[in-house]
Amino acid sequence: MIELINVTKNYPGKTAVQDLSLTIPDGKIFGFLGPNGAGKSTTIKMMTGILPIDEGTIMVNGKDMKKDTLSAKRIIGYVPDRSDIFLRLKGIEYLNFIADVYDVPKEVRETKITELTKKFGIYEALDDHIQTYSHGMKQKIVVSGVLLHDPDIWILDEPLTGLDPKSSYTLKEMMREHANKGKIVFFSTHVLEVVEQLCDEVAIINHGQIQFQGNMADMKQQYQENDNLERLFLELTQNG
Template sequence: MIEITNVQKGFPGNSRAIEDLSLTIPDGKIVGFLGPNGAGKSTTIKMMTGILPIDKGSITLNGIPIDKNSIEAKKTFGYVPDQPDMFLRLKGIEYLNFIGDIYNVPQTIRQERIDTLTKQFQIHTSLQDYIQTYSHGMRQKIIVTGVLLHDPSIWILDEPLTGLDPKSAYTLKDMMRQHADKGNTVFFSSHGLEVVEQLCDMVAIINKGKLLFYGDMKQLHEEYQTDQSLEAVFLELTNDE
């Protein structure tokens, strides 16, 4: 479970990027995080993962505060950033072993997971190549594989489907569903509204740092008295007059 309570975040020369945000992402659910560019999605996710400090409020992951006990909190989640251009001078296998070492994944389990995941994502034949030679989609796949390697209970994914081919995107969506169905937490941002509508149990919509809606599709339709698609309601909610 992720608990975001009365969180605020600002940057120099800018109004608050996040304004008094409270959000509970429960176990056993896939929660989609939506908002237009600049709405505060990535800022929120970076505070959740400890990359950015919290100005005010608190964020806990499985009851562990990210700002006060960051090491323990970071052991509970896996994070896929919106830009997978990291560790480019490492070979694919070197990166995965590096992640395995950080999280103390035993060699037998590590190798089994590496074999399974990289074959599912169709990158097993490229593990001896340097990540800098990978396409954007392949870089995304190696980062996702690293995230899943230590089997964290919480997945925090920032635009995880971007750059993936249809088969790999289907595989990841199926993994997300299975992970949540086991009682774990999946939180992901996306611009793919149809994917969110089909896959997610709950949807959070943010704009200009403020939460506009949080609930399931039934609640969305009831609150706004409409049977329109998520896309239509989203565009109406985030329309800047």
């Protein structure tokens, strides 16, 4: 379980996230929605330990992100919204580097690298430099790296952007399998159709505050005049 308790993040002249509380239960695919500038990426970066928390507490499977940062980070797999990293490395060098960071044994990493990169159709490109990859291939190599150490919690920031339909389907299937094991998939997206199809629960953020958290049935019951997520989203963020 992930718990955000009264979390606040300030930037000069702006409060990006204000007194935000959110609970993400085990065994769920949890969608995180909001317009640009609503506080989604700031929240995710605090959840993953990239940004310091100004006020409040974030607990990741019982580990305090402030007090036990390294232990908390080791159980998270994080896919950022930008995949332009380590461009001078070959694909296989990047994956081995990530495996080293997480102490993945050699025999395990070789099997996982082969399995993941074949699933995403980039196995044949592992000896090429990442800077030669298309945007979609860069996204696939980052996702493969994130999953190498089999983290309990997946935190994915716009993970489907740039993926071809086959790879997008593969990743969505993997997300469902992970949640079915009793683990967490938390992802942000702008693709409302994906949220309706895939998510067990959803939260909508605007102006750094949660506007709604619950499952799709709860949300549609609360806003009975709307019959789809797009209308609900527009209503909840109309002042965005």
